[in-house]
Amino acid sequence: MKSLQELETPQGVLASARDEAYGCIFGRDSLIVSLELLRAYKRTKNSYFLELVERSLRTLANLQGRHRNIESGEEPGKIIHEYRPERHEHLTRLAEDPWFLYPEGVLRNYDSVDATPLFLIAVSEYSKVGDERFLITIMPAVRAALKWLNKFDGFVTYSFHTERRHGGLKVQSWMDSTESLFYEDSNDRPPYPIASVEVQAYSWAALRAWGQEERAAKLKEIFNEQFVLRGQKNLTLAFALDGEGRKLTSARSSMGHVLWAVYMKPEFPGQNGLVEAKPTRGPFGKGIPAECILNDEYIPALRDRLLSRDLFVPKAGIRTLSSRSLRYDHMSYHNGSIWPHDTAMLAKGLENFGFEEDAKAVRQALLRAYAHFKTPVELYSWHRGLREYAPANGHRACRVQAWSAASLLALLQK
Secondary structure, three states: OHHHHHHEEOOEEOOEOOOOOOOOEEHHHHHHHHHHHHHHHHHHOOHHHHHHHHHHHHHHHHOOOOOOEOOOOEOOOOOOOEEEOOOOHHHHOOOOOOEOOOOOOOEEEOOOOOHHHHHHHHHHHHOOOOOHHHHHHHHHHHHHHHHHHOOOOOOOOEOOOOOOOOEOOOOOOOOOOHHHOOEOOEOOOOOOOEEEHHHHHHHHHHHHHOOOHHHHHHHHHHHHHHOEEEOOOOEEEOOEEOOOOOEEOOOEHHHHHHHHOOEEOOOOOOOOOOOOOOOOOOOOOOOOOEEOOOOHHHHHHHHHHHOOOOOEEOOOEEOOEOOOOOOOOOOOOOOOOEOHHHHHHHHHHHHHOOOHHHHHHHHHHHHHHHHHHOOOOOOEEEOOOEEEOOOOOOOOOOOOEHHHHHHHHHHHOO
16 A cells, blocks of 8 residues: 555556656556556445546546557557656657657657557446546547547557657557567567457457447457467467467467456346456356456366466466576566566456466465565566566666556455
8 A cells, every 4th residue: 555655646656656767657557556456445445546546547538649640659549658747858868769759848658559448448347336427527538449449350459650750669568578579489570560469358358348249259259260379288379469460479478368358247247347257166167257358168278378387486476478488588577577467467367267276376476476575566587586677787677566566455455
């Protein structure tokens, strides 16, 4: 609670402490935080959580894209990625590819493909417990976000405009470092547009939440046709498809987000929604109210893959990349490190489908890490023990990260 309060602003929650690298409003981060706080609110009825969520959603609606601007990635209906009204010089005064600065001197960047479906999920979840008057005021933003999401006929993808003169994020899913997008067997750069696995899951859940059943059904069908990889001994999901339809096959934690982004089946009245995905029977089978973009028959195998030794570390959490990958590096930002919010989402996903003991094991691993670092740190490493993220390039993990703090708060409410 204290960490979140330190990050609190009149506009919502900063992604990290003010004096750290991400001390500003990030759309994706704010929305993951909001969803975790809504879970905590349902258990505690602490109005502070609800007020913070409302503030964040209002800010994101106000910053929602209104025009098309290829230099910032802005598009009508698109939810913002990063908002810096000040202290943006390290990005906007770069010698090469400086980021775009709006005429009023504000950095608004929209290089995030997942913030918009997450916004739709978060508003849907807020609607189950929040103020109806606020929902009325935010509905124009919801309609604009749905219009943006529905512009995609197939997979929800991102690109970096070929005529763009300013810098920004070339990778626009949550693992947004350039190192994170690769082929396992080639050094070629995957061509745009990129369809990331978790983005399809979020988009499907958002479409279902807002009654877009036909579009959601189509997305689910092509997802199961193209993202599911069946091996001789196991099943995994491609972490992305490139612009030529080629599968990026390395095993990543992001595939587990498909179990997190759920919709509750209609035969379980009163239990619809992401927050209260409570199974009535497990480990998997009839009585599970949750539905996700992945077909039911594949879910047990995905559970097995997530808990394999190359991904799951029982004393630390779930790695962002399999230790069997040729790109694995425990000190890499996204290619082997462990992120608390990511592991927490995977634990919730396992719980959604009745794998209660597995979810408990993942949570216990994460709580050990929180206790070790004594702060809701951005990310960390496991290599013969828990280690600070401290690569040779001098980059360091933020000591207080909003979605790590919110995830810890949600874990402690269990």
